[in-house]
Amino acid sequence: MSLAVEARLGTIVVGKNQPHFPNGFLFNDPDHLDSQTDSPLMRLSLQHPLTGQAMARCAFVVRDGVGYSPAAAPFGSIEFGEDVSPDELICFVDALVEEVRQAGCQRIRLVNYPNCYAPTQTNRLIYALTESGFNLVANTPTQYVPVSDAPLTTRMHPSERQRLRKAQRAGLVASRWDNPCVETVVKHIQKGRAQQGYPLTIQSEYLSRLLRQFSHEFPVFVVRDGDSIAALCVCVRVRYDILYTFLPVSHPDYRTLSPMVLLIDHLYQYSQHTGVDLLDLGTSLDSNREHKPSLAQFKQNMGAVESPKLTFELKLM
Structure with missing residues (x-):
């Protein structure tokens, strides 16, 4: 009571x-x-x-x-x-x-x-x-992109627009992964984080539980090269009008094609069509939880602006 x-x-x-x-x-x-x-x-x-x-x-x-x-x-x-x-x-x-x-x-x-x-x-x-x-x-x-009717390319640095076109010409395709295999998603994130030298900041069992219990609020997005996964991101619909990029990972074999640029551009388009006003790209921290300038610069180049947390x-x- x-x-x-x-x-x-x-x-x-x-x-x-x-x-x-x-x-x-x-x-x-x-x-x-x-x-x-x-x-x-x-x-x-x-x-x-x-x-x-x-x-x-x-x-x-x-x-x-x-x-x-x-x-x-x-x-x-x-x-x-x-x-x-x-x-x-x-x-x-x-x-x-x-x-x-x-x-x-x-x-x-x-x-x-x-x-x-x-x-x-x-x-x-x-x-x-x-x-x-x-x-x-x-x-x-954190760094976020305000979502408007204009395409994300109007906010991007020219270098990121060039990388976006390169990924598209290579045939990479970004999409939401409907009804994903939770075990595959978690294993891919674990492997990708380990390859980048980043510890997984959430227990894999808890992540699996979140993906199953909150499948609508934790959508998964993927960039594919045929049947291969070039990049993946678990997002969070924090509120009806806010989408947060929770766990993004890229496969090192596709580094020269910058699949994360294509993925973020797709997330922005998804936001435009689903009532999201704010695309949160998250904090920019290294493996020691310290500020990582290069990651922050990449997000800025993608059109993001900074907000205190x-x-x-x-x-x-």
Whole structure:
């Protein structure tokens, strides 16, 4: 049974049974939260007094005396609608801090969604967290392409347009892989990451489970040379209007044909036809999780722009 505490214009709801949050981020949805960890998750939301829907929500897991949001995802933190007032947002932050404190934590760590996902809410959240004593501890920028009616080639650097034409002339074909063999996808990603010297940042068993449980939200795209796979990418439909390139890999034998350029161009066209406004190409990190300038430059050449992705912490007294 949920515990309810009256707030100014809404109700703070704590517990497993949470009100529905409309058009939210996948990583904060109940089913995905349940998939992230076997440990108990603490969940709370701000419920609208008239509609009964959630206006704000957050979930965290406790590990070694620290409350983490997310438990296991690119981001978590506090998600809220535009109609939440400044006072209500501060009230919700205070309620979250109190829940973390009551869970026996000495610290709370919130990994925010990229600013470009919700610019107005992000700026308001940064202010609310700072006012509540949180400190900014990390900024891991993501790079994204705003989707418009114009083709991606109008944003590309001339060198990438040339690589795109080269891949097309070589007969490479990009497409969405409908009903993919999960074992084949996972093995290809494992092999590709190992060849590039990148450890897989997600357990293969968990990736397989995500691809099966969330097949619609985790579409797979592929570049083929006949029956051979030249490049592959597991994407995430983070929200109805956001597509995130989660795990891209290229086969080293096709490096001279730059199949990833063709794949990103196809992802952009797919976005144009499926209501996606923002194509997130992700962060640019090397095998040590440090900024990789060459990867960032490639994404910039593909037409991407940078957006902050901030992490905040608060030490509890």
